[in-house]
Amino acid sequence: MTTPVIGITMDCEQSGDYSRFPWYSLRANYATAVIRAGGLPVALPHASSLAETYLGLIDGLVITGGDFDIDPSLFGAALRHRKVKTKDERTDFEMAIGKAALERDAPVLGICGGQQLLHVALGGTLIQHIPDEIKGALAHEQPNPRDEAGHDVTIAEGTLLHDIVGVTRMAVNSAHHQAAMEAPAGVVVNAVAADGVIEGIEAPCKRFCLGVQWHPEFAIGDGDVRIFAAFVEAAREYRQEKRTPNGAAVFPPS
Numbered sequence: 001m002t003t004p005v006i007g008i009t010m011d012c013e014q015s016g017d018y019s020r021f022p023w024y025s026l027r028a029n030y031a032t033a034v035i036r037a038g039g040l041p042v043a044l045p046h047a048s049s050l051a052e053t054y055l056g057l058i059d060g061l062v063i064t065g066g067d068f069d070i071d072p073s074l075f076g077a078a079l080r081h082r083k084v085k086t087k088d089e090r091t092d093f094e095m096a097i098g099k100a101a102l103e104r105d106a107p108v109l110g111i112c113g114g115q116q117l118l119h120v121a122l123g124g125t126l127i128q129h130i131p132d133e134i135k136g137a138l139a140h141e142q143p144n145p146r147d148e149a150g151h152d153v154t155i156a157e158g159t160l161l162h163d164i165v166g167v168t169r170m171a172v173n174s175a176h177h178q179a180a181m182e183a184p185a186g187v188v189v190n191a192v193a194a195d196g197v198i199e200g201i202e203a204p205c206k207r208f209c210l211g212v213q214w215h216p217e218f219a220i221g222d223g224d225v226r227i228f229a230a231f232v233e234a235a236r237e238y239r240q241e242k243r244t245p246n247g248a249a250v251f252p253p254s
Contacts, residue, residue, distance in 0.1 A: 004235035006039040007058035009094050009114070011066040012046060012087060030064055030111075033217040036225070037232035046093035051100045059242070060208075060235030061101045063094050065112030065215065069178055072128060075120045081128035083177060095121060107208035107234040109227070110201075112176055115211030119201055122209075123184040130177055130197060138195045142174045147218045150174035153199040159190035160202045160210060164230040165223035172199070172214035172221075179213060208234035 008031065010024040018025075024045060031041040044054055055061075068087040072080045074095070094114070098121045101108050110118035116126055127133045130140055142150030149171035155162050162168065170191075180198040183189045191200030191212070203209035208231060216224035 002236065002239070003038065003040045004059040004232055004239045005057060006034045006041050006060045006062060006232065006235060007044045007054055007097075008034065008041055008062045009064050009090075009097070010043050010045070011064070012090050026064070027217070029217045029219075030062065033219065033225075033228045034062070034232065036219075037228040039232040039235060044093075044097070046089055048093045048096040051093070051097040054097060055100055055104060055106060058106075059239040060107040060109070060231060061097065062231075063098055063108065063110045063114030063117055065114055065175070066090070068113070069128070070113075070117055070120055070126065072126070075125040077125070077128070081132070083129045091117065102203075102206065102209065105207050105238075107231055107238055108206075108210070109208075109231045110211035111217065112213060112215055113178075115201060115213050116176075116178055116180065118209070118211045119180040119187070122187050122201075122203060124187060124201075125181045127179045127181050127197075130179055134195055134197060136195060137197065138174070138193055140174045140176050140179070140193075140197065146173050146175055146215060147220060148173065149220055150214075151193055153191040153193055153214070155191045155200070156189070159188060160204070160208075161190040161200050161212070161227075164210075164226050166226070167223060170221060170223045172212075172224075173218055174214060176213060180211075207238065 010026045014022050034041040069084045071086045130137050138151050155168050199213040201211040216227045
């Protein structure tokens, strides 16, 4: 099978309208975007002990967003903003599988909160609450529906993101109150909003390591579709490299 298998991290809740017991959730358009790009989506339950086993089976990793934040202690912050709320089990899993994927040089796409986790995994820190730290900030938690644009981003030429989308300006949706704070060694900022908030990152030393602060799975523009297409193609190439000359899959021991 040449179709690349794409692992997608899920959100989790302890209880709620769906069940009185813990449950996972994944918005359908994450999977739809992978299928549209030619990949086979697989949802990943939160089991840090299985991170290496998962990575032996998948060819690319999507770290999704969610209505929660990363524990500030993970990026060395002494204080925790009152707006911060965490899902520690989910973050522990995403950090474990994210770092392991980077070590293997497997393709990784971080989306919204997934970009923030990827940024921390690469050694970066975060703005804990944009309205308190960016004077005159845009409405990064846009009031209009998420399947519409909230603001524009400027894309840096010469970056992987620019190579993918082919433009220096894109209209994107926006649903976040935190953001990457700086570019640590090995990380390139590839997109910014008009207020200076970092909207995209990448690690050029990796085969495909891209984070975007918006939600391209909504496909509100051609650039969003191109992001998933490029990611899945990188996963396809990675899959081919993992195979022996006779076509048998090479999976590392779990």
